[in-house]
Amino acid sequence: xxxxxxxxxxxxxxxxxxxxxxxxxxxxxxxxxxxxxxxxxxxxxxxxxxxxxxxxxxxxxxxxxxxxxxxxxxxxxxxxxxxxxxxxxxxxxxxxxxxxxxxxxxxxxxxxxxxxxxxxxxxxxxxxxxxxxxxxxxxxxxxxxxxxxxxxxxxxxxxxxxxxxxxxxxxxxxxxxxxxxxxxxxxxxxxxxxxxxxxxxxxxxxxxxxxxxxxxxxxxxxxxxxxxxxxxxxxxxxxxxxxxxxxxxxxxxxxxxxxxxxxxxxxxxxxxxxxxxxxxxxxxxxxxxxxxxxxxxxxxxxxxxxxxxxxxxxxxxxxxxxxxx
Amino acid sequence: xxxxxxxxxxxxxxxxxxxxxxxxxxxxxxxxxxxxxxxxxxxxxxxxxxxxxxxxxxxxxxxxxxxxxxxxxxxxxxxxxxxxxxxxxxxxxxxxxxxxxxxxxxxxxxxxxxxxxxxxxxxxxxxxxxxxxxxxxxxxxxxxxxxxxxxxxxxxxxxxxxxxxxxxxxxxxxxxxxxxxxxxxxxxxxxxxxxxxxxxxxxxxxxxxxxxxxxxxxxxxxxxxxxxxxxxxxxxxxxxxxxxxxxxxxxxxxxxxxxxxxxxxxxxxxxxxxxxxxxxxxxxxxxxxxxxxxxxxxxxxxxxxxxxxxxxxxxxxxxxxxxxxx
Numbered sequence: 292x293x294x295x296x297x298x299x300x301x302x303x304x305x306x307x308x309x310x311x312x313x314x315x316x317x318x319x320x321x322x323x324x325x326x327x328x329x330x331x332x333x334x335x336x337x338x339x340x341x342x343x344x345x346x347x348x349x350x351x352x353x354x355x356x357x358x359x360x361x362x363x364x365x366x367x368x369x370x371x372x373x374x375x376x377x378x379x380x381x382x383x384x385x386x387x388x389x390x391x392x393x394x395x396x397x398x399x400x401x402x403x404x405x406x407x408x409x410x411x412x413x414x415x416x417x418x419x420x421x422x423x424x425x426x427x428x429x430x431x432x433x434x435x436x437x438x439x440x441x442x443x444x445x446x447x448x449x450x451x452x453x454x455x456x457x458x459x460x461x462x463x464x465x466x467x468x469x470x471x472x473x474x475x476x477x478x479x480x481x482x483x484x485x486x487x488x489x490x491x492x493x494x495x496x497x498x499x500x501x502x503x504x505x506x507x508x509x510x511x512x513x514x515x516x517x518x519x520x521x522x523x524x525x526x527x528x529x530x531x532x533x534x535x536x537x538x539x540x541x542x543x544x545x546x547x548x549x550x551x552x553x554x555x556x557x558x559x560x561x562x563x564x565x566x567x568x569x570x571x572x573x574x575x576x577x578x579x580x581x582x583x584x585x586x587x588x589x590x591x592x593x594x595x596x597x598x599x600x601x602x603x604x605x606x607x608x609x610x611x612x613x614x615x616x
Numbered sequence: 617x618x619x620x621x622x623x624x625x626x627x628x629x630x631x632x633x634x635x636x637x638x639x640x641x642x643x644x645x646x647x648x649x650x651x652x653x654x655x656x657x658x659x660x661x662x663x664x665x666x667x668x669x670x671x672x673x674x675x676x677x678x679x680x681x682x683x684x685x686x687x688x689x690x691x692x693x694x695x696x697x698x699x700x701x702x703x704x705x706x707x708x709x710x711x712x713x714x715x716x717x718x719x720x721x722x723x724x725x726x727x728x729x730x731x732x733x734x735x736x737x738x739x740x741x742x743x744x745x746x747x748x749x750x751x752x753x754x755x756x757x758x759x760x761x762x763x764x765x766x767x768x769x770x771x772x773x774x775x776x777x778x779x780x781x782x783x784x785x786x787x788x789x790x791x792x793x794x795x796x797x798x799x800x801x802x803x804x805x806x807x808x809x810x811x812x813x814x815x816x817x818x819x820x821x822x823x824x825x826x827x828x829x830x831x832x833x834x835x836x837x838x839x840x841x842x843x844x845x846x847x848x849x850x851x852x853x854x855x856x857x858x859x860x861x862x863x864x865x866x867x868x869x870x871x872x873x874x875x876x877x878x879x880x881x882x883x884x885x886x887x888x889x890x891x892x893x894x895x896x897x898x899x900x901x902x903x904x905x906x907x908x909x910x911x912x913x914x915x916x917x918x919x920x921x922x923x924x925x926x927x928x929x930x931x932x933x934x935x936x937x938x939x940x941x942x
Contacts, residue, residue, distance in 0.1 A: 360689070393720060393721050393722045393724075394721075394722025394723065394724075395722065396719055396720055396723075397720045397721060397722065401720040401721070403717075403720065403721035403724050403725065404724075405721065405724040405725060410685075410725070411717060411720065411725070415708065415712050415713075418708065418709075418712060420681070421677055421678045421680070421681020421682050421684070421685065421709055421713075422681050422682070422684055422685035422688065422713065423685060424678060424681070424682045424685060425681060425682030425683060425684055425686040425687070425689070425693075426685040426686065426689045427685075428682060428685070428686050428691075429685070429686040429689035429690060429691045430689070432641065432667060432668075432686075432691065439685070439689075451677055452677050452678070452681065452708070452709075455673075455675040455677045456677075456678050456681065456682070458673060458675065458678070459672065459673060459675060459678040459679075459682055462673065463670075613718055613719050613721075613722060613723040614718070614719055614757050615718070615758070615760075615782050616718055616727075616781035616782050
């Protein structure tokens with residue numbers, strides 16, 4: 292991949308990487324369960340999973356500090372889990388329950404968790420980027436060593452909010468990191484049909500913004516790149532564009548027949564680009580070790596479904612709360 | 617009692633808030649050295665410095681969105697959008713984002729953002745620099761909307777907007793900036809959602825906003841000479857609306873005229889008319905009259921511009937029409 296920078300940071304310990312494997316597997320199994328429950332007719336709303344993109348969520352989230360904040364996208368379950376929202380509260384949100392991360396007011400595309408720095412997943416592509424520039428401005432004005440992180444996809448880099456938010460962030464050198472999860476499709480539209488360049492990082496050049504490109508299927512590489520990006524921003528050296536080249540191994544939405552994919556693409560990506568396989572090979576996990584992690588995360592996911600089903604239903608008139616502070 | 621112009625009153629509210637509170641800052645296009653396109657922020661750069669008086673790129677989505685992000689993170693930003701026509705560029709961030717973060721988060725977030733802007737006909741700026749778009753914003757749950765018509769009101773209401781924990785779209789009318797008035801020595805905050813009765817009357821209630829408050833007062837003085845006693849009520853805050861004051865006034869006078877500079881059709885006045893008939897139908901002695909701009913973009917030629925937007929004569933004609941009904 293052109294433009295991938297060699298990172299020289301110290302390698303992560305095997306223990307830390309095993310922890311990341313577990314988190315990535317938890318996200319994977321959580322999202323597979325979400326698909327299953329949606330197909331079974333248990334979940335209302337629109338659901339978008341990020342199967343295949345788990346290494347970006349876990350790598351970036353693992354590098355963030357406790358006081359850092361982020362804004363996410365319509366494909367947000369992984370970011371939320373990786374930053375510490377509990378599967379129980381997330382699943383409860385997808386069921387529209389009072390115990391949900393957004394108290395049942397948001398749903399899959401509007402996951403919030405203020406206590407964990409989640410300023411909101413966003414159902415408008417590119418919609419959350421200006422907010423991150425503004426959050427970072429608040430940190431700069433108050434002299435706080437915090438960073439605001441925006442997740443978004445390749446499709447969002449065609450929106451006005453992307454260009455306006457990055458231009459303002461660099462002009463004011465605010466502590467923000469803009470994480471582009473380039474999964475090479477804007478919903479169904481392949482990159483070649485939605486932008487005239489192949490290297491999305493060129494867009495950061497126009498703002499004079501530091502950019503780092505990383506293999507988004509390698510969680511360790513993502514973590515290291517994110518550490519550097521966050522450190523650059525936190526030091527006051529300005530925002531960073533972090534481009535993670537990644538792959539969605541499923542459709543845009545649950546139920547997407549994916550007629551837009553060339554024949555064989557999905558099979559090849561699944562065989563070669565699954566971030567769980569990449570890390571499994573790197574760690575040399577044994578069958579027994581993998582089984583143990585599997586049992587652990589499946590139990591957590593099953594419990595989250597039970598928790599959500601038994602959680603509190605809203606009264607219809609609760610809809611009138613929370614319009615104003 | 618110091619005398620302040622409407623322009624100075626806006627500046628005074630912002631400056632007083634910034635003197636006592638580090639979380640308040642202003643940002644917008646050309647607001648620093650230039651002091652804003654209407655001169656509202658003149659001198660503020662010298663007093664508060666470039667960190668708190670921030671010139672922005674011409675970039676309304678980012679200005680509104682960044683203001684919102686800073687607000688969510690605990691600041692109280694005041695964003696200036698140079699002309700309210702340009703609010704349409706920041707619409708996504710206002711309507712989909714700022715208005716809804718509290719709701720979508722189930723009450724976890726608050727957005728103490730003030731978006732100041734100005735507009736209005738009278739200088740022939742043409743179709744893209746003088747619209748009155750307040751009706752677009754009162755339709756959005758989650759936003760509060762203010763439209764002040766006097767120096768005292770604009771100062772007290774802007775203070776309350778700054779200290780409001782919800783996003784406020786704060787409309788100023790361009791032709792009112794030079795208007796002077798003695799204002800209270802100490803800034804007196806005016807709570808959002810409280811109407812002001814400018815003039816008490818017995819026969820007709822005129823509900824007017826912005827420039828039309830002054831046109832309505834002129835019309836009321838003329839009507840008085842004809843023996844019609846007119847009450848002029850300015851809601852001042854369009855959302856939330858002081859329904860109680862409005863309905864009480866109409867129940868007293870039994871006749872109602874609504875007057876604003878914005879296009880009449882689907883305008884804010886239509887909501888007032890609906891509300892009055894819902895809550896005071898049995899008290900009404902005549903149909904509610906509406907006064908507003910004709911259904912056209914604003915033309916450039918002064919003679920056409922003056923034809924399109926309403927004036928005191930139009931309010932007076934409406935007062936006469938409603939008073940003439942038995």
